[in-house]
Every structure is written in structure tokens, then in C-alpha cells.
Amino acid sequence: MNNGLACSALDVRIAGVHVVKDLEFAVRPGDFWALLGPNGIGKTTLLKCLAGLHEPGSGEVLLESRNIAELPRKLLARHIGMLQQHTVYVFDSSVLQTALTGRHPHLGYWEREGHRDLKMAEGALRAVDLAGFAGRSVTGLSGGEARRLAFATLLVQDPEFMLLDEPTNHLDLRHQVHIMGMIRERARQGRHAALAALHDINLAARYCSHVIMLFGDGQWCAGATPDMLSESSLQRLYGCPVERFESSGGPRFHPRAG
Amino acid sequence: MMPTAQRRLLFLLLALLSAASVAIAAAIGSVPLGWDQWWAALLDSGSEFGELVWRLRLPRAAAAWTVGALLSLSGCLMQVLLRNPLADPYILGVSGGASFATLLGMSAGAAAALLPALAWAGALFSILIVFGLARGEGPWSGTRLLLTGVVTASGWAALISLLLTLGSDGSLRGMLFWLIGDLSYARLPSWAPAILLVIFALCFGMARSLNVLAMGETTARLLGEPTRKLLWVVYLLASVLTATAVSIAGNIGFVGLIVPHLMRLLVGSDHRVLLPAAAMFGGLFLVLSDTLARTVLAPRQLPVGVVTALLGVPLFLLLLNRARVKQ
The missing domain is CATH 1.10.3470.10 (ABC transporter involved in vitamin B12 uptake, BtuC)
Incomplete structure (x- = not known):
């Protein structure tokens, strides 16, 4: 049994915000989790905590039953990857070379990227619709293109657990659907899992198998999507009246016009 | 990523240019040498100008090359360290x-x-x-x-x-x-070339990390x-x-700022190419600058720092401008 990426009695705080108290939940291969919550509630901090970038106040994050705080970074990077909310490229580099940095944790000190790595990078660029951009400079990319490149780099890194901080930011409708579908497909194949901070409830309703909600003051609630998304829970979450509609693909939610 | 063949060609070219710059530094100075005198002096340190070439000009060129390489390499590292191209x-x-x-x-x-x-x-x-x-x-x-x-x-x-x-x-x-x-x-x-070599090897080994x-x-x-x-x-x-x-x-100003930049414009920012290219170019750039410093107002000698800035600024602005046009 794979215990996945799990939180045990996790307590996370940042700058006066109590993000979660006694958090117990696990992201297992096959899962696609949505992380929902209002602005400034600590979604990014929780993702960073799971990636080992932020130290929890107490409790542990476990990667297959081992505390990630005790694992070397390089090993961690082969299993856990994160799409950050913003990616800024200061130094010029080509799109292909940037995508190839995803192979970094898989290569030894003196090792160079081989044929297989190159194929992976090219495949990932094709998958995010950047096939013709390989030789382009990263500093000249649009917001959406830079976002897709960052996602392609994560695909090249190929961790079992993908943490995604607002993966659909800057993306047009077609690419939003495309990328969410790709993440769901990877999870369904059974080897990967994802946890994505989202603001679009309906993307969560359509693509995610599980939902975790952060209410503030350390309160949280996690479970399978159909059990989690309801008018009352979303109203409590966002402090805004929400109306449920039935669509052919299942329930959808919209803010009730005030 | 630069193809291997192209990368080797670039390194070979820079190595040859480095050797050429040192050879030029040996030939030119307040006592100009003809081709045959220069060649004779290089082959035999006991010849008429052997002393001049082997005791004065070549050691100075070697010092210039090493210092240029040290500064350029350091500049590359500082720019990554502070994540600031300035x-x-x-x-x-x-x-x-x-x-x-x-x-x-x-x-x-x-x-x-x-x-x-x-x-x-x-x-x-x-x-x-x-x-x-x-x-x-x-x-x-x-x-x-x-x-x-x-x-x-x-x-x-x-x-x-x-x-x-x-x-x-x-x-x-x-x-x-x-x-x-x-x-x-x-x-x-x-020990200076030894430091250069050891640190270069360490940095080259961690180039992908950079x-x-x-x-x-x-x-x-x-x-x-x-x-x-x-x-x-x-x-x-x-x-x-x-x-x-x-x-x-x-x-010596400017070398450590401008050479890494010039090389980024020319070879890209993969440090596995950038570090050796910047080191070699920095070396040959300083050898040529120093040769100019010795000869331009001969027999007066200028401090090489004046020349690096006078050469470096227009060269840099030119390349920057060309890069922008290309984009």
C-alpha cells in the first residue's frame, strides 16, 4: 500500500495566519485534489509546506511514511514537484533549455542530459502546445506561454506528487481545460497524484476526485468531491451565497447575484 | 542547448585566440619585433630578444590572461549569486x-x-x-x-x-x-593559475546547479x-x-561585469558553455587590452583599467544593440 504524501497532526502558521490545525490527510497515487479557500488563507503556504519549502509549526509531512524534513532535497525533488504561482525569468535562456532543467534532480553531478531527457522535454513542450517554441527566448514569452512552460518543466521533472499553485492562472479557456484534463489523466493512470490550489469551483467540480477546504483559524475539511461541494459548504468557505446548478457533467456552482 | 560539435568548435576557437593574443603581446611593445626576431626569441630564450620576450612580455601576458579569466569567472558567479545582471x-x-x-x-x-x-x-x-x-x-x-x-x-x-x-x-x-x-x-x-584551475573545475562541475x-x-x-x-x-x-x-x-574594472554579459549574449546562459567561454574570453580580452595599454602612448604605459573601460563600453553597447535588433 502506498501511503502517498500525507500530513500527520500538521500545524502550519505564517505571519499571524493560522493555516491549518491538526491536519490529517493524504494525497495518494490516482488522486487529483483541489485546494480551495479564500484569498490570503494560506493555500500557497500549505503547498510550500508539503513541498518542504516551509517548516510546519508542529506535526509532519510524510512521503511514503518518511518525514520529508529528514530527506535530502534531491531525493525529494524526484518525488515531489511544485508549479509556483509566479515564474520570473531574470536571465535569458531558451524554452527547451528551461524545460530540460526539470531533469536536474534525476542527473548526477557531472552528468549531461541525454537523448532520453531531450525527448522528454520535447514531448512535454508538445503536450503544452509549445512545440514550435523550443528555440525561443524565455524572456519574450507571454504570461500564458510562460505558465505553460513552467508546467512543461514540471512534466519533465515527472514527480509522483505534483503540487500546483493556481495552475490555470493566465491561461485561456482552451488551455485551462487542456491542462486540467492532462493532470487528471496522469492521476487516473495510477502512478501520479496532484494537489492544485484553485479559485474556480467548477474546474474543481469537473476534474478533481477530492477537495480540501481551508476556512481560516486552522479549520479545514477534506473528502471526496461529491461529498465536499455543496451550497452550504461553499457559502461558508467564501462568505458569499452560492447557487447549485445541474449540468450534464454533474453539479456546477455560481455565486448568487446579490 | 548548444550542440556538442558547435560547443567544441567555440572552445577551440577561444583557445586559439587566447594563444594568438599572447603571441601578439610578445611581439608588440616599445621595442617592436619583426617576424623573424619574434620567432627566434620565442624558440630560444638566449637569443637577442629572448630575454625581453621570456622575462618581460610573456610573464606579463600570462598574468593578464589569468587575471582576466579570474575576474570573468567571478563575475559570472556573482551575477548568479545575486540574481542580478549588474x-x-x-x-x-x-x-x-x-x-x-x-x-x-x-x-x-x-x-x-x-x-x-x-x-x-x-x-x-x-x-x-x-x-x-x-x-x-x-x-x-x-x-x-x-x-x-x-x-x-x-x-x-x-x-x-x-x-x-x-x-x-x-x-x-x-x-x-x-x-x-x-x-x-x-x-x-x-598558485594563481592553480586557484583558477581548481575553482574553474569546481564551478564547471556544478554548472547545471548554477x-x-x-x-x-x-x-x-x-x-x-x-x-x-x-x-x-x-x-x-x-x-x-x-x-x-x-x-x-x-x-581592474569592467572585465568582470562586461565579459560575462558579452558571453551571455553570444553563447546563451547555459553555464556549461558560459563559464569556459567567459574565462577564456576574459583572459584574451585582458591580454589585448594590456598590450594596447603598453603601446598606445609608448613609451608611456597606461594602467590597463583605463583601456578595459575604453574598449569594453563601446563593444558592449554595440553588442547589446545588435542583440535587441535581432530579437
Whole structure:
């Protein structure tokens, strides 16, 4: 049994915000989790905590039953990857070379990227619709293109657990659907899992198998999507009246016009 | 990524140009040599001009090449370290400490042979101050390092001004030349190329880590780099490179800022290509600059720091402009 990426009695705080108290939940291969919550509630901090970038106040994050705080970074990077909310490229580099940095944790000190790595990078660029951009400079990319490149780099890194901080930011409708579908497909194949901070409830309703909600003051609630998304829970979450509609693909939610 | 064949060709070309620059430096000077005299001198150090070439010009060219390579390599590292394309080898105060110690020695009438040791002591002192103050607890902070370094550098600059103000007229010229950067009396100690080689090998080995680090500390950590350790290693290596260069030739400006940039424009920012290219180009650039410095107003010799800036600025602006047009 794979215990996945799990939180045990996790307590996370940042700058006066109590993000979660006694958090117990696990992201297992096959899962696609949505992380929902209002602005400034600590979604990014929780993702960073799971990636080992932020130290929890107490409790542990476990990667297959081992505390990630005790694992070397390089090993961690082969299993856990994160799409950050913003990616800024200061130094010029080509799109292909940037995508190839995803192979970094898989290569030894003196090792160079081989044929297989190159194929992976090219495949990932094709998958995010950047096939013709390989030789382009990263500093000249649009917001959406830079976002897709960052996602392609994560695909090249190929961790079992993908943490995604607002993966659909800057993306047009077609690419939003495309990328969410790709993440769901990877999870369904059974080897990967994802946890994505989202603001679009309906993307969560359509693509995610599980939902975790952060209410503030350390309160949280996690479970399978159909059990989690309801008018009352979303109203409590966002402090805004929400109306449920039935669509052919299942329930959808919209803010009730005030 | 640059194809292997193209990369090899580039390195070969830079190596040949480096050798050519040294050969030119051996031929040109206040005593111009004809082709046959030059060739005879190169083959036989006992010939008519052998002494001139082997005892004066070649050692000076070797010193110039080494210093240019040291500064360029240090510049590449500092720019990644601070994630700032404006960073140069002197930005964190290493050269300030070296300059103060050297100038203090000069005004106290210390023997010339003692000056490199003083420069090293001053540089080391400054490195330790900045390292100690900026380290602190908590996560790595590039901003704290930058501010600590820049403020320390300003402190040294004030002390240097004080020394210049108090210095006797006789010692001022020497001090000024040293501050501008001068290779006239430069002797290349054998450990300097050793330092260059060892640090180059270390950096080349971690070039892929530097590529990742250039994308930001968080990105680097997510891609498996223990960044806190890596950043301090980069800081110390860059500082030692700078200290070595400054102890040989004073504060030669501009090479460490411009050569890494020029090379980024030409070969891209993969450090596996950038580091060797910048080191070699920095070396040959300084050899040619110094040859000009020796000959342009011969028999007067200019401090090479003047020439590097005069050559470097237009060359850089030209390439920057061309790169923009291409984009």
C-alpha cells in the first residue's frame, strides 16, 4: 500500500495566519485534489509546506511514511514537484533549455542530459502546445506561454506528487481545460497524484476526485468531491451565497447575484 | 542547448585566440619585433630578444590572461549569486578590503613584494566580515548579502579616500594606478593559475546547479538543490577568485561585469558553455587590452583599467544593440 504524501497532526502558521490545525490527510497515487479557500488563507503556504519549502509549526509531512524534513532535497525533488504561482525569468535562456532543467534532480553531478531527457522535454513542450517554441527566448514569452512552460518543466521533472499553485492562472479557456484534463489523466493512470490550489469551483467540480477546504483559524475539511461541494459548504468557505446548478457533467456552482 | 560539435568548435576557437593574443603581446611593445626576431626569441630564450620576450612580455601576458579569466569567472558567479545582471566581482567589498590594505602598505612604505600578501589579507578580512554579518539565522537572503556587501564596500571606499587624502604626493601615483588596475609590475605567482584551475573545475562541475540557481532560489530548491549551502559555496568561490585577481593586478574594472554579459549574449546562459567561454574570453580580452595599454602612448604605459573601460563600453553597447535588433 502506498501511503502517498500525507500530513500527520500538521500545524502550519505564517505571519499571524493560522493555516491549518491538526491536519490529517493524504494525497495518494490516482488522486487529483483541489485546494480551495479564500484569498490570503494560506493555500500557497500549505503547498510550500508539503513541498518542504516551509517548516510546519508542529506535526509532519510524510512521503511514503518518511518525514520529508529528514530527506535530502534531491531525493525529494524526484518525488515531489511544485508549479509556483509566479515564474520570473531574470536571465535569458531558451524554452527547451528551461524545460530540460526539470531533469536536474534525476542527473548526477557531472552528468549531461541525454537523448532520453531531450525527448522528454520535447514531448512535454508538445503536450503544452509549445512545440514550435523550443528555440525561443524565455524572456519574450507571454504570461500564458510562460505558465505553460513552467508546467512543461514540471512534466519533465515527472514527480509522483505534483503540487500546483493556481495552475490555470493566465491561461485561456482552451488551455485551462487542456491542462486540467492532462493532470487528471496522469492521476487516473495510477502512478501520479496532484494537489492544485484553485479559485474556480467548477474546474474543481469537473476534474478533481477530492477537495480540501481551508476556512481560516486552522479549520479545514477534506473528502471526496461529491461529498465536499455543496451550497452550504461553499457559502461558508467564501462568505458569499452560492447557487447549485445541474449540468450534464454533474453539479456546477455560481455565486448568487446579490 | 548548444550542440556538442558547435560547443567544441567555440572552445577551440577561444583557445586559439587566447594563444594568438599572447603571441601578439610578445611581439608588440616599445621595442617592436619583426617576424623573424619574434620567432627566434620565442624558440630560444638566449637569443637577442629572448630575454625581453621570456622575462618581460610573456610573464606579463600570462598574468593578464589569468587575471582576466579570474575576474570573468567571478563575475559570472556573482551575477548568479545575486540574481542580478549588474553584479560584478567587486560589488560585495572584496576588492575594497584588498585596496585598503594595499594602500595602507604603500603609504607606510612597505616593500612591493609584500603588497600582494597585504591585498589578500584585506580581501580575506572583508570576505569574513560580510560572510559573518550576512549569514545570520533563517533562510538565505540575497538582499541581506547584497546590502551587507555594498555597505561594506562603501566603508572601504571611504577609508581609501582617507588614505588618498593623507598620502604623500610621491605615493599617490602608485596608489592611483593600483586602484585603476595595472599590470606593469604584475608577477604571476604560480598558485594563481592553480586557484583558477581548481575553482574553474569546481564551478564547471556544478554548472547545471548554477543554471537552476539562476532561475531563483525557490525554483532551485524545488529542483533538488540544497540552496543555502550552494549559495555560500558560490559566494566563497567568487570571493577567492576576486581576491586572487586583485592581489595580482589591483582593481581592474569592467572585465568582470562586461565579459560575462558579452558571453551571455553570444553563447546563451547555459553555464556549461558560459563559464569556459567567459574565462577564456576574459583572459584574451585582458591580454589585448594590456598590450594596447603598453603601446598606445609608448613609451608611456597606461594602467590597463583605463583601456578595459575604453574598449569594453563601446563593444558592449554595440553588442547589446545588435542583440535587441535581432530579437
